[in-house]
Amino acid sequence: xxxxxxxxxxxxxxxxxxxxxxxxxxxxxxxxxxxxxxxxxxxxxxxxxxxxxxxxxxxxxxxxxxxxxxxxxxxxxxxxxxxxxxxxxxxxxxxxxxxxxxxxxxxxxxxxx
Amino acid sequence: xxxxxxxxxxxxxxxxxxxxxxxxxxxxxxxxxxxxxxxxxxxxxxxxxxxxxxxxxxxxxxxxxxxxxxxxxxxxxxxxxxxxxxxxxxxxxxxxxxxxxxxxxxxxxxxxxx
Numbered sequence: 001x002x003x004x005x006x007x008x009x010x011x012x013x014x015x016x017x018x019x020x021x022x023x024x025x026x027x028x029x030x031x032x033x034x035x036x037x038x039x040x041x042x043x044x045x046x047x048x049x050x051x052x053x054x055x056x057x058x059x060x061x062x063x064x065x066x067x068x069x070x071x072x073x074x075x076x077x078x079x080x081x082x083x084x085x086x087x088x089x090x091x092x093x094x095x096x097x098x099x100x101x102x103x104x105x106x107x108x109x110x111x112x113x
Numbered sequence: 114x115x116x117x118x119x120x121x122x123x124x125x126x127x128x129x130x131x132x133x134x135x136x137x138x139x140x141x142x143x144x145x146x147x148x149x150x151x152x153x154x155x156x157x158x159x160x161x162x163x164x165x166x167x168x169x170x171x172x173x174x175x176x177x178x179x180x181x182x183x184x185x186x187x188x189x190x191x192x193x194x195x196x197x198x199x200x201x202x203x204x205x206x207x208x209x210x211x212x213x214x215x216x217x218x219x220x221x222x223x224x225x226x227x
Contacts, residue, residue: 100213104156
């Protein structure tokens with residue numbers, strides 16, 4: 001069983017389009033995260049939800065909107081995609097009180113043309 | 114605010130040789146420290162973590178790391194590497210009260226050759 005899964009794995013789209021990435025975890029964790037890894041492999045946190053409540057909201061364009069329908073799911077919607085949004089997006093989860101040890105999904109490679 | 118510096122962007126190493134990956138951090142508060150590994154085209158996998166207590170931490174796949182508070186370092190070591198250890202390695206820190214807001218270093222690419 002995959003602990004943290006993401007769909008799709010690859011996403012190729014044109015500038016100006018709107019797209020969503022989905023994440024699900026079956027670890028029973030109460031906290032989920034979105035990270036962006038750029039072309040130089042630099043990882044930066046974008047958002048985090050704890051029990052469906054937004055707790056980390058980094059400086060990210062408001063074209064990016066996370067949504068957590070329940071504590072096992074965290075989706076990322078991106079409006080008006082730009083070339084600079086091309087990256088690998090990782091979802092992760094952790095359990096409060098367990099030192100924030102985070103389990104990562106396989107990533108979604110987004111390419112904007 | 115915290116910052117993490119990985120001192121080597123790439124480390125070439127021969128199979129069965131030892132390797133050390135250097136990580137320094139700065140923080141005005143207590144932090145938890147982590148090393149993650151990323152194999153090509155995969156997600157990140159936790160190698161080991163330091164929370165408190167013994168400064169020598171052992172992780173998976175034969176890796177260990179030593180926390181040095183005075184030097185604000187958390188260097189990763191393996192006494193004998195395999196070809197399969199070829200990967201990107203990330204050092205990360207998070208304040209112990211930050212909801213797990215991980216700050217990553219820039220990564221160190223380890224290339225193991227026969």
